[in-house]
Amino acid sequence: MLDDIFRYIDEHADEFVQDVVRLCQQPSISAQGVGLQETAELVARMLEEAGATAEILPVVGGPPVVRGALSGRAGPTLLFYNHYDVQPPDPLEEWQSPPFQPRVAEGKIVARGASDNKGNLAARLAALKAWRAVHGELPASVIFCIEGEEEVGSPHFLRFLQEHRDRFAADVCLNEGFGVNSRGQLQIILGAKGLVYVELEVQGPALDVHSSWATVIPNPAWRLVWALSTLKGPDDRILIEGFYDDVRLPSAAELAALEQIPPEDAVARQVYGVSRLVNDVTGVDFWRKHLLEPTCNICGLVSGYTGAGAKTITPRTARAKLDFRLVPDQRPDDILQKLRRHLDRHGFSDVILTGALEGEPPARTPPDHPFVGLCAEVAEQVYGVPPVIMPTMAATVPMAQLRETLGVPVADAGVGYPDNRIHAPNEHIRIADYLTGIKYLVVLLDRLPSLRTR
Ligand SMILES: [Zn+2]
Secondary structure, eight states: OHHHHHHHHHHTHHHHHHHHHHHHHSOOBGGGTBSHHHHHHHHHHHHHHTTOEEEEEEETTEEEEEEEEEOOSSEEEEEEEEEOOBOOOOSGGGOSSOTTSOEEETTEEESTTIIIIIIHHHHHHHHHHHHHHHHSSOSEEEEEEEESOGGGTOTTHHHHHHHTGGGGOOSEEEOSOOBBOTTSOBEEEOEEOEEEEEEEEEEOSSSOEEGGGGGTSOOHHHHHHHHHHTTBOTTOOBOSTTTTTTOOOOOHHHHHHHHHSOOOHHHHHHHHTOSOOGGGOOHHHHHHHHHHSOOOEEEEEEESOOSSSOOOEEOSEEEEEEEEEEOTTOOHHHHHHHHHHHHHHTTOTTSEEEOOOOOBOOEEOOTTOHHHHHHHHHHHHHHSSOOEEESOOSSOOTHHIIIIIHOOOEEOOOSBOTTSOTTSTTOEEEHHHHHHHHHHHHHHHHHGGGGGGO
């Protein structure tokens, strides 16, 4: 029975590739407010073409959420979370082809959003299309929740979800979609880190001053550098008072899961072109640090003159953008308060915190949940190798919103692979991964009713 549908997927591969192309041709840059309404409308049309009903639901203060629904037989209801927005494509000169003119070549689809997250959305639509074409009614009902500002931290998503809780009620949830690791094992990701994003600003003289005045005019760039240097030590330990207070100790099941993840420290060094990793972590220590520890990261730092040649000034302002990735049970508002208190205590009350986003809390689903067991069985069947259960991802997606507001277990499956360059120039997916990802979804749909008896 699954052979028929697998054959259908292979025979319709070109059509399914074109679905990704169609989505990626439409820019949808949430950071710049570009093309969001148009993309929501395109997504709604594509949901309808896949046989689902589609609604574009307004979001107060942000781009709309697209809800799709398709009822099936008696199985548990599966919620797909995806997002239709993408990261800005910059730096444009590093793209080998224009980011919003998808290039299909050498077994890949290259475009901004190809992996994050339009390829994953297209795979889910393709799974529905294939199932309906071959077998008709779905074995279980599905609901889509497709938001438009994930890439800027989903600032309005929690409130939206709280207000529309009953419209997205489901038994289980698949998150936006990640992919296989370097050994071809599907990574089933059970959690996400939280996020606090904040800007630090120091104001200096009323104008840029001739640098001979550096004798007596305080330099805001130095103030900022000194303030930043109090936040973290060279051993990577974050020094903000109380920062680690709410970090939950990992469970035995989570630690056991870490032991089974193949080492990727060498891959990380190679892919990102660095000769060493922080604290030279390897093996399980790499995973423990990468997945279970919070961060304090400088995303951007700017002050004074940075153009060609010399310009001798004492600048008027200095600014840094920071992000903190949080782990359970740290809370964004609490971390922001602790940062403010830390700066004040260390004599940096002149450092202004601006641009703080509402932040996102972290969340994890336990590795021993029955839905996780089902996802793992299906992955081994389709990929031919056991999956890797990741207790969490190192990045942030609105998983806490889904998990806490809807009370569902959240797992993950996707069409990416480690070198797919999400958020970077030449983002792409491999078509083979994409097709396998569609097959995984149809088998999962097929097996979903068995969850009732587990
Ligand atoms: Zn992203």
